[in-house]
Amino acid sequence: MEEAQEAGGAGPSVLFLHPDLGLGGAERLVVDAALALRARGCRVQIWTAHYDPGRCFAETRGLAVRRAGGWIPRSLCGRGHALCAALRMAFLALYLILLSGETFDAFVCDQVSACIPVLRLARTRKKVLFYCHFPDQLLTKRESFLKRLYRLPLDWLEEYTTGMADCIVVNSKFTASVFKDTFKSLSHINPDVLYPSLNISSFEEIVPADIADLIPKKKKFLFLSINRYERKKNLALALEALHELRGRLDSHEWDEVHLVMAGGYDKRVLENVEHYEELRRLAAKLGVNDHVTFLRSFSDEQKISLFSNSTPFANCKEHFNPCRGKEQEKWMGWAYSQKVIHRLSDDISFKLMKLTFT
Secondary structure: OOOOOOEEOOOOEEEEEEOOEOOOHHHHHHHHHHHHHHHOOOEEEEEEOOEOHHHOOHHHHHOOEEEOOOOOOOOEOOEOHHHHHHHHHHHHHHHHHHOOOOOOOEEEEEOOHHHHHHHOOOOOOOEEEEEEOOOHHHOOOOOOHHHHHHHHHHHHHHHHHHOOOOEEEEOOHHHHHHHHHHOHHHOOOOOEEOOOOOOOHHHHHOOOOOOOOOOOOOOOEEEEEEOOOOHHHOOHHHHHHHHHHHOOOOHHHHOOEEEEEEEOOOOOOHHHHHHHHHHHHHHHHHOOHHHEEEEEOOOHHHHHHHHHOOEEOOOOOOOOOOOOOOHHHHHHHHHOOOOHHHHHHHHHHHHHHHHHOO
């Protein structure tokens, strides 16, 4: 376990539990929520099974991040990811409760709910807020009898332990509807919506990087896709759309088009490595590889530069995308508001304070 100085003031102590603190939308939300609570005077810690300061959001280096359970593998020969994730989070919670010596007022559990029953072992019962990004059981296929048999107890565990949380929040109304359709025994629960945040102030503080070496010269129309290199993200859609666009433009217009596919990449994760190569092969097959830049684990400075010089590419069927029909206008209004980080702080502070003192 890594020792770190606790961040925050003299207010309530809030502990975040996250399976693997790397780069991604879920991690971004955890970091922003921790920063928001700290700004409100809460004492904040983030507990995770794996944390690499060199491959994480820069703000984490100013937060108290502690590790336990990293010795448990992420998978068993490339299989059993869900089982290993549940074991890692359960051990993390067990270490926190029995061995860490930490005091706390409330928990925020992210992504994996298997830790919630372990948190009930605390000497004095603490309230738990669970952030559900998407039901894990919908993110896998069941192509064989053995796979269906393997998933049966895991699906039950996910639903049962999710229902043990004192408060459940989801990332969009779309996910809320999927939550109710999937977890039949929890149909009486109406999860609140807590949209992923966008910290506008960071755009003003970070000095954009020079990306001239990433983008070929004379590119007038730059498209941007930011996602982890995972198959469920359907990144091939961006390449297929680019190929379709090529057929609708003349040669001069096509020469001015370029796509940047930037995303979280961890060489420890086999899927990241495999899917990155799959996308490169697909780009070559479609004949668009000269119009695509593949960028892995980019910096905040590069991200700001890409945002300011491109048109973001959004797949609105991807589960973490908050742009859902009528919600799009509302979310975009928040995204470009200077008050968005304060809204996140208000939302999660209110929910946690209500949980802690009722």
